[in-house]
Amino acid sequence: MSHHLHALFHPQSLAVVGASDRYGSTGREVFSLLSAGCAAGTVVPVNNRHKTVGGVKAFDTLADACKAHACDSAVVILSADKLNAVVREAAKCKVGNVVFVHEPDAPPNVRSKLDRAAETARKAGIALLAVPVSGLGGLFRASADAPACVYVGQSADIADCVRHYAADRRIVFSRFLTLNPQNYPVGTGEIIDYAAWEASTSALLVHICTLDDAQALVSALTAAARHKPVVVLPTLSDPAEARVFARALSRRHILTVGTLTEFLIAAKLIHTGRTGRGKRVAVLGNTPHIARLSVQTLAQTPLEAAAPVRAAARLLPHKTAPANPLNLPADTPPPVLAAAAEACLQDEHNDAVLLMYNGRHADDGLHAARLVSALQSRFRKPLLLAWLGSADTPAVRQLFCARKILHFRQPEHALHALSQLQRYRLHQQQRHRSSPFYDYRAAAEAALVPHKHWRSLLPVAVLPLPATKTQTAHLLAALKLHKQTGSKPAVPPQLKLQWEKHPRFGRILQLANAAGQTAELLPPPAPEAVAGCLRELSLPEMIWGDWLLDTLEILCRLPEIHSLTLELHHDVRHGIACTEAKPNLQDPDRAAAVADIFAPYPADAEETLLLPDTPPLHLRPLRPEDAALIARLAAAQSEESRYRRFMTRLPVLPAALLARLCRPDYRREFALLLHDDAHTPLATAGYSADACLHTCEFGISVADTLQGKGIGKLLMQRLINRARAHGYRHMRAEILGDNHAMHKLALALGFTVRPHPEDARMLTATLALHPSEHDS
Numbered sequence: 001m002s003h004h005l006h007a008l009f010h011p012q013s014l015a016v017v018g019a020s021d022r023y024g025s026t027g028r029e030v031f032s033l034l035s036a037g038c039a040a041g042t043v044v045p046v047n048n049r050h051k052t053v054g055g056v057k058a059f060d061t062l063a064d065a066c067k068a069h070a071c072d073s074a075v076v077i078l079s080a081d082k083l084n085a086v087v088r089e090a091a092k093c094k095v096g097n098v099v100f101v102h103e104p105d106a107p108p109n110v111r112s113k114l115d116r117a118a119e120t121a122r123k124a125g126i127a128l129l130a131v132p133v134s135g136l137g138g139l140f141r142a143s144a145d146a147p148a149c150v151y152v153g154q155s156a157d158i159a160d161c162v163r164h165y166a167a168d169r170r171i172v173f174s175r176f177l178t179l180n181p182q183n184y185p186v187g188t189g190e191i192i193d194y195a196a197w198e199a200s201t202s203a204l205l206v207h208i209c210t211l212d213d214a215q216a217l218v219s220a221l222t223a224a225a226r227h228k229p230v231v232v233l234p235t236l237s238d239p240a241e242a243r244v245f246a247r248a249l250s251r252r253h254i255l256t257v258g259t260l261t262e263f264l265i266a267a268k269l270i271h272t273g274r275t276g277r278g279k280r281v282a283v284l285g286n287t288p289h290i291a292r293l294s295v296q297t298l299a300q301t302p303l304e305a306a307a308p309v310r311a312a313a314r315l316l317p318h319k320t321a322p323a324n325p326l327n328l329p330a331d332t333p334p335p336v337l338a339a340a341a342e343a344c345l346q347d348e349h350n351d352a353v354l355l356m357y358n359g360r361h362a363d364d365g366l367h368a369a370r371l372v373s374a375l376q377s378r379f380r381k382p383l384l385l386a387w388l389g390s391a392d393t394p395a396v397r398q399l400f401c402a403r404k405i406l407h408f409r410q411p412e413h414a415l416h417a418l419s420q421l422q423r424y425r426l427h428q429q430q431r432h433r434s435s436p437f438y439d440y441r442a443a444a445e446a447a448l449v450p451h452k453h454w455r456s457l458l459p460v461a462v463l464p465l466p467a468t469k470t471q472t473a474h475l476l477a478a479l480k481l482h483k484q485t486g487s488k489p490a491v492p493p494q495l496k497l498q499w500e501k502h503p504r505f506g507r508i509l510q511l512a513n514a515a516g517q518t519a520e521l522l523p524p525p526a527p528e529a530v531a532g533c534l535r536e537l538s539l540p541e542m543i544w545g546d547w548l549l550d551t552l553e554i555l556c557r558l559p560e561i562h563s564l565t566l567e568l569h570h571d572v573r574h575g576i577a578c579t580e581a582k583p584n585l586q587d588p589d590r591a592a593a594v595a596d597i598f599a600p601y602p603a604d605a606e607e608t609l610l611l612p613d614t615p616p617l618h619l620r621p622l623r624p625e626d627a628a629l630i631a632r633l634a635a636a637q638s639e640e641s642r643y644r645r646f647m648t649r650l651p652v653l654p655a656a657l658l659a660r661l662c663r664p665d666y667r668r669e670f671a672l673l674l675h676d677d678a679h680t681p682l683a684t685a686g687y688s689a690d691a692c693l694h695t696c697e698f699g700i701s702v703a704d705t706l707q708g709k710g711i712g713k714l715l716m717q718r719l720i721n722r723a724r725a726h727g728y729r730h731m732r733a734e735i736l737g738d739n740h741a742m743h744k745l746a747l748a749l750g751f752t753v754r755p756h757p758e759d760a761r762m763l764t765a766t767l768a769l770h771p772s773e774h775d776s
Helices: 026-036 062-069 080-092 108-124 156-168 188-197 214-225 239-251 260-272 288-298 334-346 362-373 394-402 411-430 441-446 448-455 469-478 527-536 541-556 624-636 639-646 655-662 711-725 740-748
Strands: 013-017 042-046 073-076 097-101 127-131 148-153 173-178 201-208 230-234 280-285 352-357 383-387 495-502 506-513 518-521 561-571 575-585 607-609 617-621 669-675 681-689 695-702 730-736 752-755 762-768
Touching: 013 026, 013 062, 026 042, 042 062, 062 080, 073 080, 080 097, 080 108, 097 108, 108 127, 148 156, 148 188, 148 260, 156 173, 156 201, 156 260, 173 188, 173 201, 188 201, 188 214, 201 214, 201 260, 214 230, 214 239, 230 239, 230 260, 239 518, 239 527, 260 411, 280 288, 280 334, 288 352, 288 411, 334 352, 334 362, 352 362, 352 411, 362 383, 362 394, 383 394, 383 411, 441 448, 441 541, 448 469, 469 575, 495 541, 506 541, 518 527, 527 541, 541 561, 541 575, 624 639, 624 655, 624 669, 624 681, 639 695, 669 711, 681 711, 695 711, 711 730, 711 740, 730 740, 740 752, 740 762
Parallel strands: 013 042, 013 073, 073 097, 097 127, 148 173, 148 201, 201 230, 280 352, 352 383, 695 730
Antiparallel strands: 495 506, 495 561, 506 518, 561 575, 607 617, 617 669, 669 681, 681 695, 730 762, 752 762
């Protein structure tokens, strides 16, 4: 099934409203760009002041153009006060996609008109977004013959820097998208979803300066980063929002960079396809003074100098003690230079090689470049080249670009690039680490008492109201806090906690220590995130860690709390004591909804199952902290059962697979875990959205001892009901042909089972979740 934005990026007939023949006008520039770039099969100008534009017949109105060409998309270059009328006309003509062309940083009066047009488009179901003129080039066509990186940015200035950097180094992008983010129906997150879905995309470079929809953006980046490399450069203007957004990206294991230089280097590294192997660097060249400067730079990076390469030293015409850096004579012949570089690449005691060359003659420099650059194809180890001074000629740069060699005009830049490769390597190693198990059952039960008490007492008013002493006492009891009576202590609280709703990120737990240092926790709770915040605040995890996890879980389960302030101390005799508690309550049914930046844990799906001849079992949504339980379930299964679900016969699941299974994004995924009172894992089932976001793929695994007892059917029914409620059109799966039990279950649930079109060993099972509706 195609992506729902496919028609926006691949229009069949495109109307350009505001196209012009007037020299110097934006309408002329846009129409020429779209016509020359073959943005669609037909590009139609709309302007009642011109009979023709660019030699093409112009139409007076969009309706006239649609009658003649059945336009499915429109690009609009008009003043803001005319946009709403054009959107209404597009809705009448059934034009499903509209692109506004305007420059960013519009004044408030213009933004209000843009918002009005966006709301009209949203009500009409029109896919609407806005781009600057420079952003149109990559919108309607992919520019790479082979899979390449996609650029998605929100600033014309940064896009211009990236474009010129790439052009100088022959870096090719499959798409180059520059957006003007605002409250449009098509947000940056949906654009990232589409870019990651395209087969021509090998990686994504994303620049974010405006959070048009923080929740959808983080969800899209999370989904994209699971399958393809993603590098994000955030430049938010609000420091507080920037800090929370950075914390959200870090928790989702999305790689970020902090400078434009790092962003540009990322483009080069993705283009060349080089990966880091380690931090030990061998440095050699025929420029000893510059080599000495490079070693000084090396000391300022997380890299380290490798052991001297003896084999390379033996190639020199005179006896030289092996050293790093290895200084070759200034007149070293190119074959000797290449032989020394090859010896360094072969040496197992280094992980990368930096070669600097400053030739006396241009011909020698080009000859050396040919010999050395040919080595990279034979070794996986990164080879970074710096041709300096008169050796850095256009012919040399052209050669390096054609062969996708990592080359730099200064050796310091090469070391910074290598540091970035090392950072990527460490990020890949750590992003699949599993969270430690944590049992939230006590916190869930503690939240029941204040919830039941408050629901019967809350006023109908929407404004937050201070809680009474009784209501506060229920909360303190749930949080296991000792209320400190008497005068307040003279010293500041060890930990000040503020629970409140942010208009952009939803609920946030703000933490501050006695020194005034602050940190944020984003729900739902996560042990790694709590441990990181406590390290930032220099607070002992042994005292505060479990309490914070339980507190955040309880607060998430109490939507009646509009805001909460707690001032806390640790008391040796009584545990954590509260010196100040200020909860404000609000009727959640009437309060304005603010979505959390992370999809909340779906506590409504928790239930206790009473099965015949079986102790009570607990069915609940899966959490990242359950990775150890999933690993235990897989290890306890037979090889056959494990292979049918996880496609591996090994008793230990790969870390990447385990992380993928245990980190569901509940905005687009759902996963259940069945266990007993002792947390023995018995079954798991879940679905995840396909790239089109209309279909989801399910997977299910049941312990061997429970197979054939109806557990699989029960879990599948829960998945089907959840997927249907969340608007998915189809549920599907790929089943091994000899998995007769799964085949039988799918048929019993109403799935249509057919042979796999590409693999004779597989079957495909598909279920229409809304059989009465017809897919568009």
